Amino acid sequence: MVDTIYCEESVTDHPRTREIFSRFKSARKISVPRYGAIFNKRDQNFKLQKRNPALILARKYNGFVLPVPDGFGLSDHNNFYFSHMYNCIYDCRYCFLQGLYSSANYVLFVNYEDFSTQIEATIAAHKGKNVAFFSGYDCDSLALENITNFTSFILPLFKKNPTALLELRTKSIQLKPMIISDVLKNCVIAYSLIPDAISKHLDIKTPSIDRRIHAMKKLAAKGWKLGLRFDPLIHGEDWRNLYKGLIDRIFSEIPADSIHSISFGALRFPKAMFKKIHSMYPKELLFSGPLLSTGGLVSYKSDIENEMISFCRHVINETIAQPIIFNCSFDPSTKKEIIP
Secondary structure, eight states: OOOEEEEEGGGTTOHHHHHHHHHOTTSEEEEESOTHHHHTOTTOOHHHHTTSOOEEEEOOOSOSSEEOOTTEEOTTSEEEEEOSEESOSOOOTTOTHHHHOSOOSEEEEOOHHHHHHHHHHHHHHTTTSOEEEEEOSSSOTTTTHHHHOHHHHHHHHHHHOTTEEEEEEEOOOOOHHHHHSOOOTTEEEEEEOOOHHHHHHHSTTSOOHHHHHHHHHHHHHHTOEEEEEEOSOOOOTTHHHHHHHHHHHHHHHSOGGGEEEEEEOOOEEEHHHHHHHHHHOTTOGGGGSSEEEETTEEEEOHHHHHHHHHHHHHHHHTTSSSOOEEEEOOOGGGOOOOOO
């Protein structure tokens, strides 16, 4: 799975580094002063690297907890996100990460304790207020859990802080941390979902929609709260029947009382990001759809976005009483993460 590991000199002797090295004995280990020397190099071929990404082990020095981008999060919460990793093992055609980063390599920040310190400080600074933390903005929260064990590390923190909400955004079926943990009522496992026929074409390397729903059933049976993230909404032939079929199937298999919240995300890219992604996949039908370039963004026309959201809301409202629906239509260019 990983045949090359770059390691910052400052974390060579870190216990997590040593543990990862022990699991990949045959991998090349290359020492670097800072991860940016590899990750931020110019003229890298993201598409080519995606075939066999390297793992980069690094230390994060700042930006452990950041405000979410404009237009994202629960309206009645103070919303933050954290990123223990950059990049994802999946290769979804609509993913903004392929237009954001120069490199397809994975960066793992091994100093987890600094994340927990800043999360707890943020909770303390918002005492008496609703606060939510989102994981899975710069990576899939669970897809590399068998290597990182980050979710297993962070869940006990939220067990100690039951008034703070944690969302783990994922397409993964790696369920071990939740299966072996006590159920946390303040933790939401949020699955990104698009209709199966579309997913088979666009969700490259991901577990199928069938397997994601099966994973959701397991979590619901154990008592975990689930998030449904229809993000992004993909327009195409027969989209109404496809989305109605997906929503009907979910609610035929997942108890409504297991659903914490539902959100819809628009397909949108900053112009420069879209240009970069389109250059990698010039024949991708997704990018030849009814897209409009305006105000620095490439997206569906507003009437298409509004029609899709209204339709899906209507289908859901016929199925579940008073669902919690929140907004996740944000501009990726508002991302506040600073990459050194």
